[in-house]
Amino acid sequence: MHLVEEKPDFQFFLRGATGHYALVNERRLQTSFILSPQQLIENWPVRQAAELDASALASLIALQPEVVILGTGNTQDFPPAEALAACLSRGIGIECMSNAAAARTFNVLAGEGRNVVAGFILHAG
Numbered sequence: 806m807h808l809v810e811e812k813p814d815f816q817f818f819l820r821g822a823t824g825h826y827a828l829v830n831e832r833r834l835q836t837s838f839i840l841s842p843q844q845l846i847e848n849w850p851v852r853q854a855a856e857l858d859a860s861a862l863a864s865l866i867a868l869q870p871e872v873v874i875l876g877t878g879n880t881q882d883f884p885p886a887e888a889l890a891a892c893l894s895r896g897i898g899i900e901c902m903s904n905a906a907a908a909r910t911f912n913v914l915a916g917e918g919r920n921v922v923a924g925f926i927l928h929a930g
Contacts, residue, residue, distance in 0.1 A: 815842030815915050822904035824879030824928050834927065841868050841922045842915040851926055853877075854901070857884035862891050870922035872898040872914065876907030877926050 817840055820828040827834045829845060839846040851861045854877045865873050873892055875884065881902050883889075892899040902910065904925055914921040 817842060817845050818912055818915065819908040822876060822908040822925060824904055826927060827904065827908065827925055834925075835929075837924070837926050839864055839868070839922065839924050840911065841870070844868065849924060851924065852928070853926060854882035854884045857888040857924075859887070859891050862888055865922050865924050866892070866895065866897065868922045869920070870897055871920040872900065872922075874907045874911050874914070874921060874923040875899060875901045875926075876904035876923060877901055878904055878928055881906075 817829055837849040837851050839849050883901050889899055911923045
């Protein structure tokens with residue numbers, strides 16, 4: 806059997822993520838960040854899901870996604886209801902999950918050509 810390495814047709818992809826770091830392409834990130842298939846925004850100031858408010862969501866919403874994936878660390882946490890409503894009231898889906906699950910989901914959706922944006926919350930340590 807002949808194996809061929811497939812390269813994604815988008816600029817940024819996740820090789821993996823934990824609650825403390827993520828590997829975007831070949832870069833190891835250790836602070837929270839926002840990712841779309843074509844853009845990486847480092848040093849997102851959110852440190853826990855409970856901090857997610859309209860101003861923190863503005864950076865994600867500005868990228869005009871159809872769906873937001875929120876990676877909340879090693880475990881699945883949920884932001885305040887107002888944050889969820891800020892997306893849903895604009896017709897933007899939002900899904901919250903652990904960073905590992907969010908990384909896999911982001912890659913699948915990006916690979917399908919979906920307009921996805923992910924916010925990853927990373928904890929120091």
